[in-house]
Amino acid sequence: MSEQDRGIRRRTVLKGIGLAGLAAAIGPALPPLVRPLLGEEITARVPRRVLGRTGATVPILNFGACRLDAKFDPKIPEALGLGIDYFDTAYVYSNGSHEELLGANLKALSERLPEAQRSKIWITTKANDVSENPAELRRQLETSLQRLQTDYVDLFFLHGLERVEQLSEAAWQEAQALRKEGKFRFFGFSSCFAASPALLERAAQVGWVDAAMVGYNFKMLPPEDDEGKPIELKGEEKAAFERRALTWGDEMQRALDTAHKAGIGLIAMKTQRSVISFGERAAKWEDDKYSKHQAVLKAVWEDERIATICSSMRTLDALRENAAAACDRRRLGAAQWEALERHARACHGQVCDRCDHICGAHLPPDMKVGQVLRCLMYHDAYGDPELARAEFATLPRRAWDAWGVDFTAASRCCPNGVDIGRWMRRAGQVLAC
Numbered sequence: 406m407s408e409q410d411r412g413i414r415r416r417t418v419l420k421g422i423g424l425a426g427l428a429a430a431i432g433p434a435l436p437p438l439v440r441p442l443l444g445e446e447i448t449a450r451v452p453r454r455v456l457g458r459t460g461a462t463v464p465i466l467n468f469g470a471c472r473l474d475a476k477f478d479p480k481i482p483e484a485l486g487l488g489i490d491y492f493d494t495a496y497v498y499s500n501g502s503h504e505e506l507l508g509a510n511l512k513a514l515s516e517r518l519p520e521a522q523r524s525k526i527w528i529t530t531k532a533n534d535v536s537e538n539p540a541e542l543r544r545q546l547e548t549s550l551q552r553l554q555t556d557y558v559d560l561f562f563l564h565g566l567e568r569v570e571q572l573s574e575a576a577w578q579e580a581q582a583l584r585k586e587g588k589f590r591f592f593g594f595s596s597c598f599a600a601s602p603a604l605l606e607r608a609a610q611v612g613w614v615d616a617a618m619v620g621y622n623f624k625m626l627p628p629e630d631d632e633g634k635p636i637e638l639k640g641e642e643k644a645a646f647e648r649r650a651l652t653w654g655d656e657m658q659r660a661l662d663t664a665h666k667a668g669i670g671l672i673a674m675k676t677q678r679s680v681i682s683f684g685e686r687a688a689k690w691e692d693d694k695y696s697k698h699q700a701v702l703k704a705v706w707e708d709e710r711i712a713t714i715c716s717s718m719r720t721l722d723a724l725r726e727n728a729a730a731a732c733d734r735r736r737l738g739a740a741q742w743e744a745l746e747r748h749a750r751a752c753h754g755q756v757c758d759r760c761d762h763i764c765g766a767h768l769p770p771d772m773k774v775g776q777v778l779r780c781l782m783y784h785d786a787y788g789d790p791e792l793a794r795a796e797f798a799t800l801p802r803r804a805w806d807a808w809g810v811d812f813t814a815a816s817r818c819c820p821n822g823v824d825i826g827r828w829m830r831r832a833g834q835v836l837a838c
C-alpha cells in the first residue's frame with residue numbers, strides 16, 4: 406500500500422466510524438503542518454525501526470502519555486492515524502490517572518478503529534523504585550494493568566533509576582514470575598539521571614534487559630555537515646562540547662554502543678534538553694526549514710542506534726509538528742546544526758542535565774538539585790504548573806530547601822553554568838505552595 410493510499414484509507418476509516426465529536430476533533434483529512442515542510446501536508450505514516458532484541462518494529466516517534474485530556478483525548482486517534490501506535494505511561498504519572506485515561510481511550514477506540522485493537526498497540530508502563538521491596542513490582546504492575554484495562558503490557562520498565570544497584574537480580578526474579586504469567590512481554594528500565602551510562606553497561610552484562618529509555622539530546626551528538634560528516638568544532642563551541650564530554654557525553658556514547666551491540670532496544674527521551682526556563686531566550690531559534698522541536702528530534706533520529714523517541718505532546722499541534730519531522734526523511738544540514746548550537750548557547754546557564762554527582766559534592770547530602778530543577782522546568786519551560794507541583798510535592802523538604810545554603814562552589818563546578826542558588830530559590834517560591 407502506498408503512503409498516499411494509507412492517507413486516503415485513514416480518511417475513509419475516520420469517515421466511517423460515525424463519531425461526530427471524533428471526526429470534528431480530527432478533521433476529514435490529514436491536517437496541514439503547523440510549520441509546513443515545503444508547504445506539504447502529512448500524508449505518510451511515521452517510519453518504524455526495530456526495537457533491539459524484542460524484534461518488534463516500533464514508530465520512531467512514540468506517544469508519551471503523561472499529559473492526556475480528561476475523558477476523550479483526540480490526540481490518541483490522531484496518533485494512531487499517523488502510525489504512532491506506541492504509548493508510554495507509568496504507574497506514577499498523576500497518581501495513575503493517566504494510565505486510566507489511556508486505558509479508557511484505547512478501549513473505546515478499539516471498538517471502532519481496527520488500528521486501536523490491543524494486538525496492534527504497544528503499551529509501555531513503569532514501576533517506581535522497588536529496590537527496598539521487590540514484591541512491590543507485582544502490586545504496581547497489576548494496578549497498572551487494571552487501570553489500562555488490559556491483561557498485559559508490551560514493555561515493563563523499572564522507572565527512573567538513579568543507581569546501578571537498582572537494576573538488581575532481585576527485581577528481575579520478581580519480574581520473571583510476572584512475565585511467565587503473561588503480564589508483560591519485555592523488560593527494561595528508564596533513567597534520565599547521571600547513572601544512565603553505568604546502567605546501560607550493566608544492562609548489557611546481565612542479559613535480561615530488552616530495552617532502555619534514557620535522556621539523550623543533540624548536545625550529546627557531534628554536529629555533522631550536509632553530507633553527514635562530522636563538523637570540526639572550534640573555539641567556544643569546541644570547549645562547550647568538551648565540557649559536556651567531561652560530564653557524561655563520551656561515557657554515554659560508549660555505553661549506548663555497548664547496549665546497542667548487546668541488542669538492547671534504545672529509546673530516547675528528554676530530547677529537547679532539560680531547559681529550566683526559556684524566558685525571552687526562546688525567541689532565539691533561527692531556522693526557516695524546521696521548528697526547534699523538529700530539529701532536536703531529527704538530530705536524535707540521525708543516531709540510528711536509537712529506535713524511537715518518547716515525546717510527551719500536549720496538543721494536537723505538537724503531535725502533528727513532531728510527526729511531520731518524523732515523516733520527513735531528510736537529514737539535518739549544517740545550517741540546522743548551527744541553529745541548534747546557537748540555540749544551545751542562548752540557553753547556556755539554563756540547562757540542567759541532572760548530573761547531581763557534580764554539584765551535589767558541594768551541597769547538603771539530601772539536596773536533589775536535578776529533581777528540583779526538573780520540576781521547575783515543567784513549570785517554567787513546559788508551562789505545566791499542575792505537573793510541576795505534583796512532582797515537586799513528592800520531594801522531601803530537605804531536597805529543595807535553599808534556606809542558608811551557600812551555592813557558590815556548586816555553581817562554579819556546574820558544566821552548564823547554572824546559577825543553582827537562583828533557580829533553587831525560585832523553585833521553592835513557585836512550587837512549594
Ligand code: SF4
Binds near residue numbers: 763823
Ligand atoms: S545544576 Fe549543573 S551540575 Fe547540578 S545537576 Fe544540574 S547540570 Fe549538573
